Amino acid sequence: MQTVRLGRTGAEVSVAGLGCGGASRLGMATGADAEQAASVVRRAIELGVTFIDTARNYGTEEAVGLGIRGRRDEVFLSTKSSAGRGERMFTAAELSESLDGSLRRLGTDHVDVFHLHGITPSQYDYCAEVLVPEMKRQQAAGKIRFIGATEQFGGDTAHKMLTRALPDDHFDVIMVGFNLLNPSARTRVFPETLKHAVGTLIMFAVRRSLSQPGALQEVVAGLIERGEVDAGKIDAADPLGFLRDRSDVGSLTEAAYRFCRHEPGAEVILTGTGNVEHLEANLAAIQGPPLAPEIVERLRGLFGAVDSVSGN
DSSP: OOEEEOGGGOOEEESEEEEOOTTTTTTGGGTOOHHHHHHHHHHHHHTTOOEEEOOGGGTOHHHHHHHHTTOGGGOEEEEEEESEETTEEOOHHHHHHHHHHHHHHHTOSOEEEEEEEEEOGGGHHHIIIIIHHHHHHHHHTTSEEEEEEEEOTTTOTTOHHHHHHGGGTOOSEEEEEOOSSOOTHHHHTHHHHHHHTOEEEEEOSSOGGGTOHHHHHHHHHHHHHTTSSOGGGSOTTSTTHHHHTOTTOOOHHHHHHHHHHTSTTOOEEEEOOSOHHHHHHHHHHHTSOOOOHHHHHHHHHHHTTOOSOOOO
16 A cells, blocks of 8 residues: 655555545445444455544444454544534534544544544634634643644535635644545645645545536536536536546546545545445555646646536
8 A cells, every 4th residue: 555644743644545424434324334334444454544534423433443443553543523513613622522422432542633524614713713722632631643624625615714724724634625626725725735734635536426427417517607617628428538538547436536646735535435345446546646647737727727516
């Protein structure tokens, strides 16, 4: 397994991270029990994955805890808590309680990175003033090694929260949406993470639009309508057919993972599944070589101005 240094954490981790949320949630979204989900975690570790990301809201912490039992020192473990529930923000004490609950479910006395999960632009100031200081107290107590934040990419496709947060430099690690349909993090996020040596976790590398042809057509039609994609440069009926036709690209999914993996500033590429064979294919794709320069330039020409979609 290829590895990467995760920003200023100094940790050397796998370039592919096991994401335990998303549509699959280790298969638990489609009926798998905790032990079945844990088997996916175990297989990922066997294949060299050392970065594992879960969250209280995913409902997979218990499964991850089962999967890493006896192997805790082999993995860099990431989990998260929302900053609030509905319109009400968590108090510092409630955030501490959420962390303790995660530690119990994971069966560990610390996590390597603890994130505020899905922060919206309107929540950021409260998080910085009230919740980040509590995270630092928990860090001093040894329950958290590094402090992180994730954006709500589905509703913040232009990275407004991270654009505000990164110059303040509160976070050691961030999770950011980035894919070949919306590469706006290239100019709005990665310059700041590189400047401050903030570790990056890439989510949404492959979602519905990059795995279902009908969804891709629908998204591209919307981009053309909004003027973010030039209709004269793309086949609206088969927008990424030029990738599939190449002998050096195995599939659109593979191309999407390789696109993210080799972007300067992108460090750990998250992939999630409840199927071991699917996991193995995704890990191989993430570790594939860079896309040919002419393909990267064509994608830049098509989607370089897009910041309105997540790819879901």
